Amino acid sequence: MSWRNILLLLLVICAVHLLVIFGCMYRGKSSSGRETAAGKDGSGGGILEKIFPSEKVEAKPVPKAPESLKVLPWKYGKNGVLPPNLQKQAKTAKSAIVVDLGTRQVLWEKNSRQPVPVASLTKLMTALLVAEKLGNIPGFSLDEKLTMSQTAASVESRKFNAGDQYTVRDMIRAMMIGSANDAAVLLAERVAGSSADFVKEMNLRAEKMGLAAADFNSPSGLPQKGVNSLATAGDILHLCEAVMKYPVIMECCSESYAKLSNGKEIYTTNGLLKHPTRARPYWKKVDGLIGFKTGYTNAAGSCLAFGVTRNGRTVLGCVTGCPGAADRERLCSGLIEWAFQKQEGKN
16 A cells, blocks of 8 residues: 555544544533534534434423412402391301302301301311322222221211221211211321321311411311311302312212112211101202201301302302201201392392
């Protein structure tokens, strides 16, 4: 080989080496996001990019901000005027509120922003958390079998015995239809490990919703060491609205009776539903009733949260502190009919 050929070969090898080095430098700069030798407009980088394509770094998706859990406030304005018979009945309630869900307008209220003991209306928050956790906790499903714990079976007014086995669906139905305190505690234990930890989740959820006056201290609503769970009547309606998203809860709210998976029967505590066995003058099925829940303790009196849908319009309401079940049912029935007649311009 002549010296000219040797020189030419060396030049080619040097050129290749330089090209490789330049290409590595180019890739390093382009991957770091700086300007490359191609210039700001990229006009000179096309050839190098083809020879030494830079590694494509896929952008990580930006996580979406969590949807706000804060509730939309009810719209307070001029208070509605009840007919004389309802005004007399309303005096028996400690607090009350009736809202048009579509417009969020408060149709009538009494002390609805004042925190009061709410007894088993507390179970609406318990139901909400249970519904939200379904499918989000390993193994937690409607068909999961739960064993009634000694702690749950020791609560006041229990309906079950320690060691009994029921599905999660059974316990939701027992809690919402029959207001079973032991069912509420058992569900709380399954979700959070203990009632105490579940109560922390309840109050955290209330805080995130913006229910500043709410202060829960048990999954069932029973007082703990003489301290009651508190909320406003307006807060309770926000919980009603929240559980409306969950069919598993709503299908219970308008049922007067349920037979659990082992054959045990549960009956409603809601006098706005027609009871399958009891006959009382104030106990009747309210047309369009969709929910929700009753409550009673000595401190709370008789409480009831309701929802009714007729002709595409939904009215929500809550009364607390009534002297007895008959008083709350008659008052609620009257408020429901008044609210729908008011919309129709009949009063």
